[in-house]
Amino acid sequence: MNDSDPDSIDALPAEPGEVGLVAPVDYVSDEPFTFESGRTIPGFTLRYETYGRLNAAGDNAILVCHALSGDHHCAGFHSLSDRKVGWWNNIIGPGKALDTNRYFVLGCNVLGGCQGSTGPLSVDPETGQPYGINFPIVSIRDMVRTQERWLRAIGVTQLAGVIGGSMGGMQVLEWGITFPGFVRKLLAMATTARESAQAIAFNEVGRQAILQDPDWNEGNYASGEGPRVGLAIARMMAHITYLSDASMARKFGRRTVANSKESTGAFDVQFEVESYLRYQGKSFTNRFDANSYLYITRALDQFDLAAGPGSLEAALQPVTADALVVGFTSDWLFPPNQNRAIVTALLRAGKQASYAELTTDLGHDSFLLESPELYALVRDFLAS
Amino acid sequence: MNDSDPDSIDALPAEPGEVGLVAPVDYVSDEPFTFESGRTIPGFTLRYETYGRLNAAGDNAILVCHALSGDHHCAGFHSLSDRKVGWWNNIIGPGKALDTNRYFVLGCNVLGGCQGSTGPLSVDPETGQPYGINFPIVSIRDMVRTQERWLRAIGVTQLAGVIGGSMGGMQVLEWGITFPGFVRKLLAMATTARESAQAIAFNEVGRQAILQDPDWNEGNYASGEGPRVGLAIARMMAHITYLSDASMARKFGRRTVANSKESTGAFDVQFEVESYLRYQGKSFTNRFDANSYLYITRALDQFDLAAGPGSLEAALQPVTADALVVGFTSDWLFPPNQNRAIVTALLRAGKQASYAELTTDLGHDSFLLESPELYALVRDFLAS
Numbered sequence: 119m120n121d122s123d124p125d126s127i128d129a130l131p132a133e134p135g136e137v138g139l140v141a142p143v144d145y146v147s148d149e150p151f152t153f154e155s156g157r158t159i160p161g162f163t164l165r166y167e168t169y170g171r172l173n174a175a176g177d178n179a180i181l182v183c184h185a186l187s188g189d190h191h192c193a194g195f196h197s198l199s200d201r202k203v204g205w206w207n208n209i210i211g212p213g214k215a216l217d218t219n220r221y222f223v224l225g226c227n228v229l230g231g232c233q234g235s236t237g238p239l240s241v242d243p244e245t246g247q248p249y250g251i252n253f254p255i256v257s258i259r260d261m262v263r264t265q266e267r268w269l270r271a272i273g274v275t276q277l278a279g280v281i282g283g284s285m286g287g288m289q290v291l292e293w294g295i296t297f298p299g300f301v302r303k304l305l306a307m308a309t310t311a312r313e314s315a316q317a318i319a320f321n322e323v324g325r326q327a328i329l330q331d332p333d334w335n336e337g338n339y340a341s342g343e344g345p346r347v348g349l350a351i352a353r354m355m356a357h358i359t360y361l362s363d364a365s366m367a368r369k370f371g372r373r374t375v376a377n378s379k380e381s382t383g384a385f386d387v388q389f390e391v392e393s394y395l396r397y398q399g400k401s402f403t404n405r406f407d408a409n410s411y412l413y414i415t416r417a418l419d420q421f422d423l424a425a426g427p428g429s430l431e432a433a434l435q436p437v438t439a440d441a442l443v444v445g446f447t448s449d450w451l452f453p454p455n456q457n458r459a460i461v462t463a464l465l466r467a468g469k470q471a472s473y474a475e476l477t478t479d480l481g482h483d484s485f486l487l488e489s490p491e492l493y494a495l496v497r498d499f500l501a502s
Numbered sequence: 503m504n505d506s507d508p509d510s511i512d513a514l515p516a517e518p519g520e521v522g523l524v525a526p527v528d529y530v531s532d533e534p535f536t537f538e539s540g541r542t543i544p545g546f547t548l549r550y551e552t553y554g555r556l557n558a559a560g561d562n563a564i565l566v567c568h569a570l571s572g573d574h575h576c577a578g579f580h581s582l583s584d585r586k587v588g589w590w591n592n593i594i595g596p597g598k599a600l601d602t603n604r605y606f607v608l609g610c611n612v613l614g615g616c617q618g619s620t621g622p623l624s625v626d627p628e629t630g631q632p633y634g635i636n637f638p639i640v641s642i643r644d645m646v647r648t649q650e651r652w653l654r655a656i657g658v659t660q661l662a663g664v665i666g667g668s669m670g671g672m673q674v675l676e677w678g679i680t681f682p683g684f685v686r687k688l689l690a691m692a693t694t695a696r697e698s699a700q701a702i703a704f705n706e707v708g709r710q711a712i713l714q715d716p717d718w719n720e721g722n723y724a725s726g727e728g729p730r731v732g733l734a735i736a737r738m739m740a741h742i743t744y745l746s747d748a749s750m751a752r753k754f755g756r757r758t759v760a761n762s763k764e765s766t767g768a769f770d771v772q773f774e775v776e777s778y779l780r781y782q783g784k785s786f787t788n789r790f791d792a793n794s795y796l797y798i799t800r801a802l803d804q805f806d807l808a809a810g811p812g813s814l815e816a817a818l819q820p821v822t823a824d825a826l827v828v829g830f831t832s833d834w835l836f837p838p839n840q841n842r843a844i845v846t847a848l849l850r851a852g853k854q855a856s857y858a859e860l861t862t863d864l865g866h867d868s869f870l871l872e873s874p875e876l877y878a879l880v881r882d883f884l885a886s
Contacts, residue, residue, distance in 0.1 A: 316746075319750060320739075
């Protein structure tokens, strides 16, 4: 992933309004890190990208937190032949809602991830072998605590904001609670303060598909190999939960794939939606590690801010930042009421918080998709 | 399943209001049957049960149509040691909504099923081997056409009604269209006139879990063996779609299973909802055939009444029976609007039809669960 030369990147002008070529960087901490679960590793790496420039005070940074299957590559592209921009390119860039003329925007791959940050694929220095499922159980708070160490190390003194959707939104809330002095604005969307039984259930089906794939082999497999079938099944199912009934009806309806009935058998692909999901499942296995999927879904499931302090209001008591939470009407994975509940608790705790609900039929993925309404909300909130 | 002696059953008095001991019976047709797909089999068996008595005119029969994972065993129990009553025992019996003092209630396992009716587990007389995936593709209409042959053979001259939820409701609609003179009342619930893209998507994930399980072996496996892992995954996922976010929150919430963290590893069961789903998946593999699951989900996916005639209104034109369609507010698999659309089309086609929407938070499975409101609706509609 470090195949671009930063020098040549600076030499290339970006399109107006685009961040253009970017290159990931690795932050390596040689200090031990102790997980919430109690285990300690001797150090960790976080792979990250930045867009814009850090100001002299070190306080114009905005951290973008990614969701389950996301990574540090939030905007721009990695080489001239790379046609696929980062996953939130539509919101990050000069003049965009996360304005890189003004803010130093950062994204990093989470602890436990598989895109360059320390996770199950990484080599355990004690054994010389990949951690696999000997990696410590990761929590959302662990992810945030590694991010704080990294940000301080690179000169960030205070975050102008932390923003993220889904699991990214969980990190946003943890930031506000764990490092209240370090962040001025919290912007969480399509998220929850506690993973619901239904969401746990879907994650568990995905995990079972992986764990029961013979190629999982108790988590011991070479990088690029492993339980591809189980991981693809997990992704296909999860992908349905990111969309909505209405958006699937519009996007696919009951359209069939040409000549499929005659091709290879009764249960070959027949409908476009089947073909789409099979592709999504298969391509996911080319970019994601199954053990990371297990760890990160477990982090989601264990996320329940109220569990320790007894109530969400009590959990949010340390927050000093202003908060904006955005729910999407068609999101049935983290539905509006779960987003609204965060703001209700913040207000009860006497915090500055507001809730916005965007009407959309695009499901949970709404936060990732082109939305001038969302961009205006983000822009106004950051400027306020 | 035929382990009870019918003579001894008649000798045993049932509890008041209960059908008591029942025994399944096999109807065997030696006439060839041609599927909608064009293929012909030399005959078929339907396994069925009856509750109540057929009157002299043969016109007091009510056919109960089962859903994907249901069967012919709708009410009562099979032996004195059998503590599990049939799947719709709460609605069938003396004095109940489907009053067996008045009606001759029947249930049969569908064509393509695996509980005694002809399906992929059955032996193909041409090869002497189980059909497996050489079984013809089954449609909802095929199921109904075999039911009509069976009912006429046992002396039913006209159905007082056909009733069913989910895939059972699809059969109800097909009955009204395909054999309009043979049925007086149609009662469909928690169903649809066309499988949605989202529902197809969930079915496809389940099929992929089965098809990619190495033990599926292109559909060739001994009865009781086969792709148990894939079938369990399919069932776990499908089971989530039968419940609702609210009912899962109430039933399981985030309750954990005792001592699980210490037991056997990071990804062992931790939450009650995980334990419940694992049990559901595993127990399903003890009673259901994976190939049947493939065939029946395909029948669901191909169900689209409007596809041939061009509109649902045109498709429903042959109907002469009165219809009642019941939707449930929390059913997100076949949501209220899909149920309402059937009645709208029936009314536009000039038919007698009414729609009732029951407020419940129990999801798709609402139609199976104790509901005095539903029973009153059914009773009044049949009496009207």
